[in-house]
Amino acid sequence: MESLIEFPSMDRQNLRDLKKAIDGGFRDFSREFGEMLENFFEPLLRFLVLFEKLLIAAPWPVIILVIAGLAWLGSRSRTVVAGSVLSFLAIGYFGMWQDTMSTLAIISVATLLCIAVGIPLGILMARSDRMQTAITPVLDIMQTIPAFVYLIPVVMLLGIGKVPGLIAVCIYAIPPIVRLTNLGIRLVEKEALEAADAFGADYRQKLFGVQIPLALPNIFAGVNQTIMMALSMVVIASMIGVAGLGVPVLRSISNQYLALGLMNGLAIVALAIIFDRVSQRFGQRLQRHREGVDHG
Amino acid sequence: MAETKISIEKLYKIFGPRPQSVLAAVQQGMSKQELLEEHDHVLGLKDINIEVSAREISVIMGLSGSGKSTLIRHINRLIEPTSGRIMVNGRDVLAMTREELIEVRRHSISMVFQRFGLHVHKTVAENAAYGLAIQGMPIGEAKQQSRKWLDRVGLSGFENHYPSQLSGGMQQRVGLARALATDADILLMDEPFSALDPLIRTDMQQVLLGLQEELHKTIVFITHDLDEALRLGDSIAILRDGALIQQGNPQDIILHPADDYIFDFVKDINRGRVIEARSVMTPGEGIDGPSVAHNLVLDEALQAVSAAGTDRAKVVDGEGKAIGSISLKQIIDAMARPAEESEQEARYR
Numbered sequence: 001m002e003s004l005i006e007f008p009s010m011d012r013q014n015l016r017d018l019k020k021a022i023d024g025g026f027r028d029f030s031r032e033f034g035e036m037l038e039n040f041f042e043p044l045l046r047f048l049v050l051f052e053k054l055l056i057a058a059p060w061p062v063i064i065l066v067i068a069g070l071a072w073l074g075s076r077s078r079t080v081v082a083g084s085v086l087s088f089l090a091i092g093y094f095g096m097w098q099d100t101m102s103t104l105a106i107i108s109v110a111t112l113l114c115i116a117v118g119i120p121l122g123i124l125m126a127r128s129d130r131m132q133t134a135i136t137p138v139l140d141i142m143q144t145i146p147a148f149v150y151l152i153p154v155v156m157l158l159g160i161g162k163v164p165g166l167i168a169v170c171i172y173a174i175p176p177i178v179r180l181t182n183l184g185i186r187l188v189e190k191e192a193l194e195a196a197d198a199f200g201a202d203y204r205q206k207l208f209g210v211q212i213p214l215a216l217p218n219i220f221a222g223v224n225q226t227i228m229m230a231l232s233m234v235v236i237a238s239m240i241g242v243a244g245l246g247v248p249v250l251r252s253i254s255n256q257y258l259a260l261g262l263m264n265g266l267a268i269v270a271l272a273i274i275f276d277r278v279s280q281r282f283g284q285r286l287q288r289h290r291e292g293v294d295h296g
Numbered sequence: 297m298a299e300t301k302i303s304i305e306k307l308y309k310i311f312g313p314r315p316q317s318v319l320a321a322v323q324q325g326m327s328k329q330e331l332l333e334e335h336d337h338v339l340g341l342k343d344i345n346i347e348v349s350a351r352e353i354s355v356i357m358g359l360s361g362s363g364k365s366t367l368i369r370h371i372n373r374l375i376e377p378t379s380g381r382i383m384v385n386g387r388d389v390l391a392m393t394r395e396e397l398i399e400v401r402r403h404s405i406s407m408v409f410q411r412f413g414l415h416v417h418k419t420v421a422e423n424a425a426y427g428l429a430i431q432g433m434p435i436g437e438a439k440q441q442s443r444k445w446l447d448r449v450g451l452s453g454f455e456n457h458y459p460s461q462l463s464g465g466m467q468q469r470v471g472l473a474r475a476l477a478t479d480a481d482i483l484l485m486d487e488p489f490s491a492l493d494p495l496i497r498t499d500m501q502q503v504l505l506g507l508q509e510e511l512h513k514t515i516v517f518i519t520h521d522l523d524e525a526l527r528l529g530d531s532i533a534i535l536r537d538g539a540l541i542q543q544g545n546p547q548d549i550i551l552h553p554a555d556d557y558i559f560d561f562v563k564d565i566n567r568g569r570v571i572e573a574r575s576v577m578t579p580g581e582g583i584d585g586p587s588v589a590h591n592l593v594l595d596e597a598l599q600a601v602s603a604a605g606t607d608r609a610k611v612v613d614g615e616g617k618a619i620g621s622i623s624l625k626q627i628i629d630a631m632a633r634p635a636e637e638s639e640q641e642a643r644y645r
Binding site for chain 1: 403412414415427474484
């Protein structure tokens with residue numbers, strides 16, 4: 001009976017040895033390759049640092065003008081532009097300008113990185129069912145595994161700093177764009193593709209002429225989700241040394257500063273809403289062709 | 297006879313996980329039902345043999361599920377056959393490499409689809425230019441070249457509209473312009489007018505006939521509508537359950553239906569508007585009296601003969617030479633709707 005109540009687990013000594021072996025193996029791996037990886041990510045780090053410095057060093061009216069311009073280009077909506085400008089004025093007025101610029105820098109770079117890696121991955125996934133079966137569980141893991149768990153190996157490999165933070169953000173934020181690129185391409189009407197085939201389109205012509213353009217609304221929904229998820233990682237990323245709005249939030253948690261936490265938290269929310277509205281409006285405008293009058 | 301442009305020999309298509317494993321059984325005559333119940337495979341096409349003549353409209357007719365859309369997709373190999381041979385312009389389509397097949401699709405065969413198959417994110421002009429753009433032509437030039445086809449199908453002024461802004465009939469005109477723009481001499485049309493309103497459909501049939509008079513393309517036209525088949529077809533092939541059951545010219549099919557199935561199809565059509573004088577005349581020397589053209593339909597022949605106040609007329613060919621005679625009785629007999637067990641039908645049973 002004893003054996004049914006007590007689960008027959010691995011004995012302690014062996015378990016400890018196993019964990020030790022894994023830890024030791026990874027430590028050796030990071031000693032061996034850590035520097036190589038750091039060198040590999042060096043250009044990314046430089047770009048991120050440069051971009052952040054540029055945002056912080058630029059006069060604030062210029063930044064606000066650029067923000068307003070980008071919001072207009074994306075959304076063509078006066079409300080969205082006015083909302084963006086007001087939000088940034090408030091952020092500056094409450095003394096969060098520099099942190100916001102840092103956050104803006106890392107979010108922008110993370111989003112670009114996710115797009116650059118995620119869209120090709122999504123295309124690959126749409127190309128064959130086998131690929132989809134292989135990649136889907138990886139995406140599931142990336143989305144559900146607690147962020148702290150993958151922070152451990154990332155920090156072991158690359159130490160504390162911007163690049164590990166960026167990687168942590170990307171691990172969490174990349175799945176939606178991969179998924180929605182794959183979905184968008186798979187949802188392209190069979191008739192449209194068959195017509196392309198019948199006229200002798202090759203793989204590239206089908207991909208760039210038919211599948212991607214028709215999948216764009218979905219791909220944009222993916223970009224939008226990726227930005228949102230990247231923003232939600234800001235606080236966790238600040239735990240491993242990424243500057244930005246997450247740092248004061250972290251400080252306010254440990255010291256119970258309600259106002260500080262609230263203000264910085266709301267600043268993150270403001271950024272999220274601005275990004276969301278601008279990218280959604282942009283996505284809608286891409287679908288102009290669907291709004292035709294139906295003559296029946 | 298006209299030269300053969302496309303020939304299909306002993307074509308079989310079986311859908312399922314392992315079609316080759318049941319091919320032999322099907323070739324030995326296993327029925328569709330048996331195949332489905334015992335082997336879980338679906339019989340798509342069975343022993344199809346067709347020759348399509350150049351510069352004619354060949355109609356393939358059948359109800360839904362008869363395999364007609366599957367058949368037409370074998371000609372440009374959008375669907376791979378299970379076994380058989382498909383020759384287009386004297387070349388074996390199934391022996392072609394990927395690249396050769398793409399060349400053929402770009403230059404020799406174009407296609408029009410039942411649900412149009414337009415690209416909704418492109419303008420009308422870009423859609424019409426699609427085939428040329430795929431060939432590698434710069435888009436500006438492609439648009440310019442395809443423009444005359446848009447004009448020809450009556451869409452001038454709509455170049456910058458999107459397909460969703462057009463009616464079904466107009467969208468199919470875009471589909472037609474796109475297919476014509478590549479100058480391919482074979483045109484595959486998969487129920488192109490079935491999704492359209494009856495009036496628009498008749499309209500489009502006229503457009504097609506007008507174009508064909510000028511262009512003399514080799515057209516394979518799929519339809520489930522006998523009236524459409526009779527109006528357009530130089531020859532008609534009838535497909536049922538994946539097998540061809542009759543091939544011939546429209547006159548033949550109406551006057552000599554091969555079995556009950558086809559008889560059911562043809563019994564309700566307006567025979568006076570389809571059957572031509574030559575099909576019911578008594579061949580031989582002409583007689584004195586009014587003359588009717590050999591390809592005059594019976595409705596009009598009846599009017600001509602009765603207007604002349606006689607009961608017989610001579611039938612003349614295109615050059616006015618008499619090739620036979622026709623009587624009022626012959627005309628009326630042929631126009632009458634055949635009885636369920638007519639002598640004619642029994643003869644061809």
